[in-house]
Amino acid sequence: MNFLQSGQKHIALVAFLTLALPIIANARTWGDGDRDHRHMRPVSAEMSHHEHCDEDGGMYPMARGLDLSESQRDKIFAIKYAQGQALYDQDKIVRNAYIDLHKMATSDQYVDDKAEAISDSLAKARAKIALIRAREEHQIYALLTDEQRRLLSSRQAEQSRGKPDFPLIPGNRM
Numbered sequence: 001m002n003f004l005q006s007g008q009k010h011i012a013l014v015a016f017l018t019l020a021l022p023i024i025a026n027a028r029t030w031g032d033g034d035r036d037h038r039h040m041r042p043v044s045a046e047m048s049h050h051e052h053c054d055e056d057g058g059m060y061p062m063a064r065g066l067d068l069s070e071s072q073r074d075k076i077f078a079i080k081y082a083q084g085q086a087l088y089d090q091d092k093i094v095r096n097a098y099i100d101l102h103k104m105a106t107s108d109q110y111v112d113d114k115a116e117a118i119s120d121s122l123a124k125a126r127a128k129i130a131l132i133r134a135r136e137e138h139q140i141y142a143l144l145t146d147e148q149r150r151l152l153s154s155r156q157a158e159q160s161r162g163k164p165d166f167p168l169i170p171g172n173r174m
Contacts, residue, residue, distance in 0.1 A: 067148070079136055079139045080136070083132050083135075083136050087129060087132055090125045090126075093121060093122070093125035097118050097119070097122035098122070101115060104118070
């Protein structure tokens with residue numbers, strides 16, 4: 001006799017998909033929406049500078065085409081390196097919060113207060129990520145020369161023509 005009858009196989013498949021699809025759907029948000037997930041691992045001192053910051057700014061896409069000096073690239077790398085572990089730690093909190101919420105939502109152990117606490121920790125971690133990235137971006141902006149800032153400003157104005165007046169959101173390319 002078959003381990004599972006045909007109907008039971010279908011029920012098991014539906015149950016599996018019901019549990020797995022929310023996790024799969026949230027997988028993209030675990031990385032904070034970025035297409036480049038190199039920030040999800042701590043940066044080691046042995047890794048080369050060029051793995052993290054190519055000639056055009058690399059992990060700072062807004063610096064592309066700004067003709068950065070080697071000194072500026074080195075400083076951008078140092079800024080990114082300094083924030084790497086903090087971003088990784090917050091990404092783990094976000095990822096685990098999504099997993100915990102999903103587990104709770106799909107079990108008999110759902111407690112609204114506990115779900116709210118998990119959601120609060122998720123929101124705080126996302127807010128810290130946004131703050132880290134804003135601080136990082138400002139530090140990099142401060143490295144730019146006046147000419148590079150003008151070029152960046154004109155490029156941003158060109159990109160935003162006819163679009164809403166708000167800054168770019170990670171993962172939301174205008």
